[in-house]
Amino acid sequence: MCAYVLVAEDDEKQAELIRRSLLKEGHTATVVHDGGAALEEARRHRPDLVVLDLMLPVVDGFGVCRVLRQSDDIPVLMLTARSTEDDVLLGLELGADDYMTKPYSPRELMARVRTVLRRSGRPASERRDDPVVRAAGIAVDPTRHEVACDGVPVDCTPAEYEILLAMVAEPERVFSRRQLLHHTRGIDRASTERAIDVHIMNLRKKIEADPRRPVRLLTVFGVGYKLKGDRA
Secondary structure: OOOEEEEEOOOHHHHHHHHHHHHHOOOEEEEEOOHHHHHHHHHHHOOOEEEEEOOOOOOOHHHHHHHHHHHOOOOEEEEEOOOOHHHHHHHHHOOOOEEEEOOOOHHHHHHHHHHHHHHHOOOOOHHHHOOOEEEOOEEEEOOOOEEEEOOEEEOOOHHHHHHHHHHHHOOOOOEEHHHHHHHHOOOOOOOOHHHHHHHHHHHHHHHOOOOOOOOOEEEEOOOEEEEOOOEO
């Protein structure tokens, strides 16, 4: 069962660990880092499951779950470092389908994800049949580890692939060099933030009609880079 999972977690390392674990299971995942972004993504793309940290900025996990339950039946798996009985009961009363306390192992989390998806009995969505992530004319297939631009296959290095997958999953989000470097950790531990500029330059040669005048992979001066376009 391949699902589209929304991960709302403000700890970037934890979020990336969850995202990678989901991709290994064959799921598609989008990561957001605050409750407002989680509600917007859920409204726009209606995920099959939300993995929801309670301690989110802007809108906390309780607030996100409350809003989701007012308008939809999207399954929610709550994550928190808070394990008091009152917190657990409140999360469940708001409609959370399951509840995990930190620290947890990725294997245990994926087992809970499988259980919640199976128990929810939600009908297969298009994303379950098609795990490919698309934005700005770029398609990234996490199960086949393939990339295409305007339908043409693109050969990427492992680091380029990880950068592109992160940016296609969250188009219009501005990524700092440090954030993109985090996505490539484990691929090339000797990499530096300046190496990200080289990866971006090489990606532009592969996905831009004119790499000197990019229209997809844009520089946000003083901050980092973003992929311009909407999720398809």
